Amino acid sequence: MTDFKSISKMKEIMTEYYVEAKTTKEKPIAWLTSGAPVDFVNAMDIIPVYPENYAAMCAASHQSVELMEIAEKEGFSQDICAYARTDFGADISQGGPIQGLPKPDMLIASTNICKTVTKWYQVIARKYNVPLFVVDTPFLHDGMTNELVNYTMTQFKDLENFLADFTKRPFAHERLEEIIMLGLEASSYWKKMLSLGKTIPSPFNSLDTFIHLAPIVVLRGTQKCVDYYKMLYEEVAEFAEKKIGSIPDEKYRVLWDNLPIWFKMRRNSEFFEEKKCSLVAATYSNSWGGLDAFELDTKDPYRGLAQSYLGAYINIGFEDRIRYLSKLINEFSLTGFIMHSNRSCKPYSVGMYRLQEEVSKLTGKPGVVIEADQNDPRVYSDAQVETRLEAFIESMESVN
Amino acid sequence: MFDQFHNVISNVSETISTYEDQLGKPVIGVMPAYFPMELIDAAGGYPVQLWGNNMPLQMADTYLQSYCCTVARSVLELEMKGGANMVKAYAFTSICDTLINLREIYRRLFDKPTFELAIPSTQTAQARRKYLKDIVDSVTNGLENVTGKKITQKSLKEASEIYARSRELHRKLYDIRQTKPGLIKNYDFYAALKAGFFLPRTEHNDMLQSLIQKLEELAAPTSNRPKILMSGMVFDPIQTYKIFDEIDVHIVDDDFANGWRTASKSEFNYEDIYEGVTEYIFNPSPCCCVYNPDIDRHDYLLKKVKSSGAQGVIFWYVKFCEPDAFDQPQLIAKLKQEGIPATTIEIELSMTNFDSVKTRINAFCEMLEE
Ligand code: SF4
Ligand code: SF4
Numbered sequence: 001m002t003d004f005k006s007i008s009k010m011k012e013i014m015t016e017y018y019v020e021a022k023t024t025k026e027k028p029i030a031w032l033t034s035g036a037p038v039d040f041v042n043a044m045d046i047i048p049v050y051p052e053n054y055a056a057m058c059a060a061s062h063q064s065v066e067l068m069e070i071a072e073k074e075g076f077s078q079d080i081c082a083y084a085r086t087d088f089g090a091d092i093s094q095g096g097p098i099q100g101l102p103k104p105d106m107l108i109a110s111t112n113i114c115k116t117v118t119k120w121y122q123v124i125a126r127k128y129n130v131p132l133f134v135v136d137t138p139f140l141h142d143g144m145t146n147e148l149v150n151y152t153m154t155q156f157k158d159l160e161n162f163l164a165d166f167t168k169r170p171f172a173h174e175r176l177e178e179i180i181m182l183g184l185e186a187s188s189y190w191k192k193m194l195s196l197g198k199t200i201p202s203p204f205n206s207l208d209t210f211i212h213l214a215p216i217v218v219l220r221g222t223q224k225c226v227d228y229y230k231m232l233y234e235e236v237a238e239f240a241e242k243k244i245g246s247i248p249d250e251k252y253r254v255l256w257d258n259l260p261i262w263f264k265m266r267r268n269s270e271f272f273e274e275k276k277c278s279l280v281a282a283t284y285s286n287s288w289g290g291l292d293a294f295e296l297d298t299k300d301p302y303r304g305l306a307q308s309y310l311g312a313y314i315n316i317g318f319e320d321r322i323r324y325l326s327k328l329i330n331e332f333s334l335t336g337f338i339m340h341s342n343r344s345c346k347p348y349s350v351g352m353y354r355l356q357e358e359v360s361k362l363t364g365k366p367g368v369v370i371e372a373d374q375n376d377p378r379v380y381s382d383a384q385v386e387t388r389l390e391a392f393i394e395s396m397e398s399v400n
Numbered sequence: 401m402f403d404q405f406h407n408v409i410s411n412v413s414e415t416i417s418t419y420e421d422q423l424g425k426p427v428i429g430v431m432p433a434y435f436p437m438e439l440i441d442a443a444g445g446y447p448v449q450l451w452g453n454n455m456p457l458q459m460a461d462t463y464l465q466s467y468c469c470t471v472a473r474s475v476l477e478l479e480m481k482g483g484a485n486m487v488k489a490y491a492f493t494s495i496c497d498t499l500i501n502l503r504e505i506y507r508r509l510f511d512k513p514t515f516e517l518a519i520p521s522t523q524t525a526q527a528r529r530k531y532l533k534d535i536v537d538s539v540t541n542g543l544e545n546v547t548g549k550k551i552t553q554k555s556l557k558e559a560s561e562i563y564a565r566s567r568e569l570h571r572k573l574y575d576i577r578q579t580k581p582g583l584i585k586n587y588d589f590y591a592a593l594k595a596g597f598f599l600p601r602t603e604h605n606d607m608l609q610s611l612i613q614k615l616e617e618l619a620a621p622t623s624n625r626p627k628i629l630m631s632g633m634v635f636d637p638i639q640t641y642k643i644f645d646e647i648d649v650h651i652v653d654d655d656f657a658n659g660w661r662t663a664s665k666s667e668f669n670y671e672d673i674y675e676g677v678t679e680y681i682f683n684p685s686p687c688c689c690v691y692n693p694d695i696d697r698h699d700y701l702l703k704k705v706k707s708s709g710a711q712g713v714i715f716w717y718v719k720f721c722e723p724d725a726f727d728q729p730q731l732i733a734k735l736k737q738e739g740i741p742a743t744t745i746e747i748e749l750s751m752t753n754f755d756s757v758k759t760r761i762n763a764f765c766e767m768l769e770e
Binding site for chain 1: 462463464465467468494495496497498500501502503504505507508509516518520521522523524526527530531534688691693698717719720721722723725726727728729730732733744
């Protein structure tokens with residue numbers, strides 16, 4: 001992974017954020033899914049907390065197995081998403097890097113990442129007896145339609161009422177607009193930063209972006225977040241200008257599809273570096289207002305917001321996924337692509353073998369599917385994955 | 401009494417082909433769950449329900465990873481192997497992540513039209529209604545394009561009456577099973593239900609009607625064998641009910657998506673198709689796959705267990721079915737709290753060896769007898 005100075009800034013703001021969430025006495029806590037419209041929550045001065053982010057932290061610090069085992073002992077099947085299992089375990093035992101998340105006062109889930117989260121959040125709602133608000137963002141089988149955008153916008157209005165009822169304060173519309181603008185500003189830096197991956201050699205790699213995306217998920221809508229991504233962008237832009245590559249002698253440039261394998265970040269990074277293979281684009285990192293699959297309406301912030309929540313890569317039909325992947329492959333001068341068939345994450349993975357076939361055919365670039373899991377090392381084999389990756393890397397033509 | 405039902409389920413393709421010729425209607429494959437069959441019938445289609453099958457999985461594995469449930473994998477296998485040639489189009493709902501993506505796979509692999517009744521997961525009734533209106537319109541258009549016929553008030557009324565009668569007959573059969581435990585063998589009961597997935601509804605109605613007449617005349621056998629309730633997405637593999645019969649336990653009620661959850665639906669409101677669909681999906685029995693904040697599944701299941709007289713509950717879990725897996729631990733804890741033993745038995749539709757299932761069933765039933 002690349003040594004960016006910004007990483008210490010990121011650690012600082014993330015720590016501040018978790019300290020506030022863990023210690024607050026007066027502000028309510030909302031647990032949110034990563035694709036939920038947090039803007040509304042921020043507008044009402046409620047602290048958003050992200051179980052997915054915490055689960056990833058647990059895995060990256062190699063604590064996910066013990067936590068999942070605790071959840072499994074309570075009867076949660078190994079078949080359910082490992083994020084959910086990790087969090088259930090952390091919640092039961094108050095374990096993990098910060099000894100569990102602060103208790104929720106409310107839950108907000110959006111279906112744009114998966115239907116699984118509605119199940120997961122129902123379990124939590126029952127456990128803590130707190131209200132759950134589901135923002136339904138149906139799967140875009142046939143692209144972005146007006147009906148779907150209107151449906152989502154109607155629910156935004158309902159969410160405002162829900163939050164106003166909960167806090168017993170009128171909904172803060174003006175504040176919301178500021179927050180949306182701050183969110184847009186941060187994601188535009190994020191987007192500009194991700195676009196720098198088009199530089200040959202790439203000044204960062206996607207493993208970096210997996211780490212650096214934490215603030216855009218959890219702090220979106222704050223000035224801190226804007227400042228951070230401005231700083232990151234400027235630093236990466238300098239690397240790009242000086243043609244400093246994230247790995248020495250970049251030979252191959254590939255896309256990574258699906259979540260990272262959180263418990264293998266270091267090993268993966270060393271593996272790819274040794275093979276001179278740079279991961280330069282990732283659908284996952286692009287998901288937070290990064291490189292969108294659809295044009296968004298920027299004149300009407302509500303509409304634009306609905307579109308961006310609906311249009312998450314994982315929520316779109318295969319025709320659009322194929323088009324989008326091919327576009328990235330061309331724009332980033334990629335030599336191939338890697339698809340992580342993630343046992344935990346069906347919406348991201350089911351159908352992947354077909355996508356791989358079609359995208360390869362369309363772009364003429366080799367692709368590979370590897371079987372792994374974002375959080376559960378027990379269903380992962382280094383040997384199997386690396387053998388497949390080696391064969392794939394050998395099949396690519398080098399970039400120059 | 402049950403031979404003709406068994407006959408249908410051991411000759412599924414022949415049955416469908418025969419009726420396809422006889423009716424001259426396009427066969428529409430209906431995926432799990434809660435696609436109102438009335439709509440297909442009213443549009444002049446012949447709905448056939450695909451809740452998975454027990455084919456060995458060979459071709460489907462090219463496109464569906466081993467961590468997908470065998471319901472999805474086996475329906476794909478059927479199409480890929482050419483076993484679903486008579487199916488002209490597929491009707492989906494959006495009950496889980498796997499099926500949502502499966503529809504996309506179908507659209508890439510096959511030329512057959514597919515339509516999806518997207519089930520809203522919102523608590524706001526107004527948003528739900530408005531959205532469903534758009535969805536229903538697109539689904540009925542899709543159907544009408546395949547059949548070449550329009551859904552009319554009249555055709556919807558007729559279809560709705562046929563299915564209302566069907567579900568009423570189903571409920572009668574459930575009632576007989578519960579009030580006369582042991583009269584209907586478990587294997588026979590589910591064969592009677594399963595035959596209905598493939599037969600034209602009027603045909604199945606007549607068969608059920610005469611069956612019920614016969615059963616009503618018979619007295620309940622005396623038995624003090626354990627009584628249980630089963631819950632899950634699908635009741636298959638059907639052969640497993642022979643195990644229940646062998647050890648002579650009575651399944652007195654169920655909460656299967658393709659069992660009671662569907663049989664319990666009331667008459668489809670043909671005067672307002674949107675209301676009709678909404679009611680159909682959300683009421684009265686809750687499902688792990690349908691987000692409905694108005695019904696508490698815990699209270700519902702508890703009541704059901706108590707009123708059925710079941711002494712224990714088996715969660716019949718199709719491996720890799722996440723929606724079902726999420727609900728179980730809390731449900732089991734709740735049942736146990738109320739003194740009702742409950743357990744999970746994992747099944748796969750492709751399984752050919754039932755030894756471990758048998759051991760699990762045995763162990764649970766023996767525990768009930770203690
Ligand atoms: S990893 Fe996939 S299944 Fe799990 S919460 Fe995220 S999107 Fe949903
Ligand atoms: S069994 Fe579960 S996972 Fe499989 S298709 Fe049905 S609802 Fe989906």
